[in-house]
Amino acid sequence: MPYTIAHLSDVHIPPLPPLSPGDWFSKRALGLFSWHRKWKAEHRVHILVALQRSLDALAPDHICITGDLTFTTHPGEVAQATRWLQSLGSTESISLVPGNHDAYVPGALEQACEAWAPWMTGDGGGQQQFPYLHRRGGVDIIGLSSGIPLRLPMTVGRIGSVQLEALRSLLAGLEGSDRPCVVLIHHPPQEGAARHGKELLDREALRSVLGDYAVDLVLHGHLHRPVRATLQGQRGTIEVLGASSASALGDRYAPAHYHLLEFDRDGGQTTIALRHVRYDRASDTFVPGEREVLTCATEPH
Numbered sequence: 001m002p003y004t005i006a007h008l009s010d011v012h013i014p015p016l017p018p019l020s021p022g023d024w025f026s027k028r029a030l031g032l033f034s035w036h037r038k039w040k041a042e043h044r045v046h047i048l049v050a051l052q053r054s055l056d057a058l059a060p061d062h063i064c065i066t067g068d069l070t071f072t073t074h075p076g077e078v079a080q081a082t083r084w085l086q087s088l089g090s091t092e093s094i095s096l097v098p099g100n101h102d103a104y105v106p107g108a109l110e111q112a113c114e115a116w117a118p119w120m121t122g123d124g125g126g127q128q129q130f131p132y133l134h135r136r137g138g139v140d141i142i143g144l145s146s147g148i149p150l151r152l153p154m155t156v157g158r159i160g161s162v163q164l165e166a167l168r169s170l171l172a173g174l175e176g177s178d179r180p181c182v183v184l185i186h187h188p189p190q191e192g193a194a195r196h197g198k199e200l201l202d203r204e205a206l207r208s209v210l211g212d213y214a215v216d217l218v219l220h221g222h223l224h225r226p227v228r229a230t231l232q233g234q235r236g237t238i239e240v241l242g243a244s245s246a247s248a249l250g251d252r253y254a255p256a257h258y259h260l261l262e263f264d265r266d267g268g269q270t271t272i273a274l275r276h277v278r279y280d281r282a283s284d285t286f287v288p289g290e291r292e293v294l295t296c297a298t299e300p301h
């Protein structure tokens with residue numbers, strides 16, 4: 001039986017709670033205005049219900065979530081996202097990284113990361129720290145944090161030199177492993193995917209680290225549309241897959257969508273297959289697409 005991973009992103013869990021009095025003079029007030037003007041009609045509770053039905057039916061072994069669980073990182077949103085994570089499955093079956101909307105105002109990322117520590121702490125335990133490593137069902141999953149507090153309308157991300165050096169050490173420690181390696185990050189690492197003001201600032205440095213090691217897949221979000229790219233590492237092709245928002249109707253960007261990945265081990269070789277699972281508005285269901293074997297899995301580590 002293959003090991004299966006569902007990759008979701010940008011859930012922006014509705015609805016937004018009312019602002020606290022102190023928030024009326026912060027960026028959160030502008031965020032709430034933007035939510036009601038543009039996004040409230042896009043991110044729907046009934047799509048999250050359909051998503052849950054789809055996940056129940058396909059029963060992935062693990063779920064990877066690449067950020068933007070909230071819209072303004074309001075404490076009420078963080079608590080709502082925590083309850084949603086708890087409802088998805090066991091703690092060990094979920095790996096989460098934060099997005100820019102989970103770092104909406106200074107100090108918010110720290111509060112969100114504390115609340116979501118059960119899904120963001122590495123297998124070794126200890127202090128919650130990025131990058132973390134989750135070893136699940138023959139797959140190594142590495143989580144990075146790229147969310148930083150910013151002034152509107154900027155939504156850029158940054159990993160930072162400390163995290164990048166820790167990533168290099170982590171990947172070096174996995175050298176020689178024949179397990180597939182999957183990296184989770186909110187912002188896309190490839191060139192040209194995000195427009196100016198929305199991009200990962202240190203994407204070149206990240207690509208340089210990833211390219212030196214046997215990384216198979218990078219999963220990201222942020223763009224609210226399905227995106228596909230490849231990076232050329234010294235060890236072969238790295239597939240880069242961006243998921244749409246998992247709660248979107250599709251009037252502003254793409255309809256809701258997630259990736260279903262199958263890791264099938266045969267001897268020392270693992271085949272990785274992908275299916276897009278897309279939200280269909282007419283039937284209010286998520287529909288799995290054709291199965292496709294990814295090229296990264298055909299190259300030995």
Ligand SMILES: [Fe+2]
Nearest residue numbers: 010068101222
């Ligand atoms: Fe988002």
Ligand SMILES: [Fe+2]
Nearest residue numbers: 068099100222
């Ligand atoms: Fe984002």
